[in-house]
Amino acid sequence: MNPASAPAPTTPGALPIIATTMGDGAGIGPEVIVPAVLHPDTLAVCRPVVIGDAGRLRQAADILGITADIAPVTDPSHARFDGTRVNVIDLDLLPADLPWGQLSPLAGEAAYQYVRVAADLALTGAVHGICTAPLNKEALHAAGHHYPGHTELLAHLTGVDEVSMMLSTPQVKVIHVTTHIGLIDAIARIEPGLVERTVQRGHHALVRAGNPAPVIGVCGINPHAGENGLFGYGEEEEKIVPALEALRAQGIDARGPLPADTAFFLASRGDYDLIVAMYHDQGHGPVKVLGIEAGVNLTIGLPVIRTSVDHGTAFDIAGTGTADARSMIEALRQAAELATKPGAHRRTTQA
Incomplete structure (x- = not known):
């Protein structure tokens, strides 16, 4: 057989x-x-x-x-x-x-x-x-x-x-750039190519599912997404912004870097079809608050x-x-x- x-x-x-x-x-x-x-x-x-x-x-x-x-x-x-x-x-x-x-x-x-x-x-x-x-x-x-x-x-x-983890609830979908590694290691691992590939995988998954033009919100790393260099050491400009520029040139509607403390609220009210979290707890915490009883783990890629x-x-x-x-x-x-x-x-x- x-x-x-x-x-x-x-x-x-x-x-x-x-x-x-x-x-x-x-x-x-x-x-x-x-x-x-x-x-x-x-x-x-x-x-x-x-x-x-x-x-x-x-x-x-x-x-x-x-x-x-x-x-x-x-x-x-x-x-x-x-x-x-x-x-x-x-x-x-x-x-x-x-x-x-x-x-x-x-x-x-x-x-x-x-x-x-x-x-x-x-x-x-x-x-x-x-x-x-x-x-x-x-x-x-x-x-x-x-x-x-x-x-x-x-x-x-x-x-x-290379694959990505996506958490999905009826209210919000979140894909992760890094997952099961320590926070210091996660920040070191994040780089424009990895951010770009993660967003591409999430975009392709939503398009394949019937959403031809998903709106994707990409979180920053630091509080307030660095607030123009006030917090952190320029990680957003170094690690995320180049990826966003490349993605937009490909026709992907990727917006950010967004302050993570508001991105999930905006997604839950329908502003974004997908949120990109930079590390494990940045994505998992809000999802579990919004819908742990209906949450499902997806492998994208x-x-x-x-x-x-x-x-x-x-x-x-x-x-x-x-x-x-x-x-x-x-x-x-x-x-x-x-x-x-x-x-x-x-x-x-x-x-």
Whole structure:
């Protein structure tokens, strides 16, 4: 079976197909996926196709008391959607007696393979987005796959050198120039080329999602964006302004540097489609205040948009039927919102 052999249909107006990876089968991934892919809100915006194990999904449906047709398909274009059917590209990698809530190299290997197949589907254009259920990094490493997480794994599998993190809520979207490094290191790393590439990735993601002319607000580094040299040592002029000039020359509406203490307020009222944060807490803090319950993590710069839930594998409750599927529903919704639209031109490489 080659699930990536046939591209998805490109009927005008068709909903995007979202490859939904099952994550670690010993965790709550199967239990949040089954109700999420059957939810009316999900089916109103996308066509979710699970990459996972049909047997494990059937076990999850039984635990949840959900009557569903767990239906294996050979490629996404064969999927059908009627509100009771869970379409799954069945890799059949997990034993039927895999314990819930326990670290397993078998589950780690399976989680890797689900992501690999999703990446293959993305590269061929067979899916328009990827939504990932949580994997367990220790299980992934125990299976011999030494990646910090989904982001780095997907970047490797799709041959992408540099990606960006975007946080998305119903009120505001934020893309980060730097993320998980210390503040001093972040300031040292910021330079015009990195700022320019980050904005380009965010711009391309929004254009691909159907916004032809997004307005992008770019934060400064210092208080009041340096206030013409009053604060800091000219970082805005050195590290950000040259990037903005280059972006505007490309026709990208990038504005700034903006004082970060007002940029998010302006975005929340609709002045900006995207805010560019220079470092982790500059972007994460406001987003969590504005909408942590609906926030989704997106990876920008892959051949397709990838979204993820905002929780882990939750081994402590796996197999109990008590997992909350709302984050998965929201991750699927936002994957659909930002996905490459069916029939649209898709670049195979990113800026």
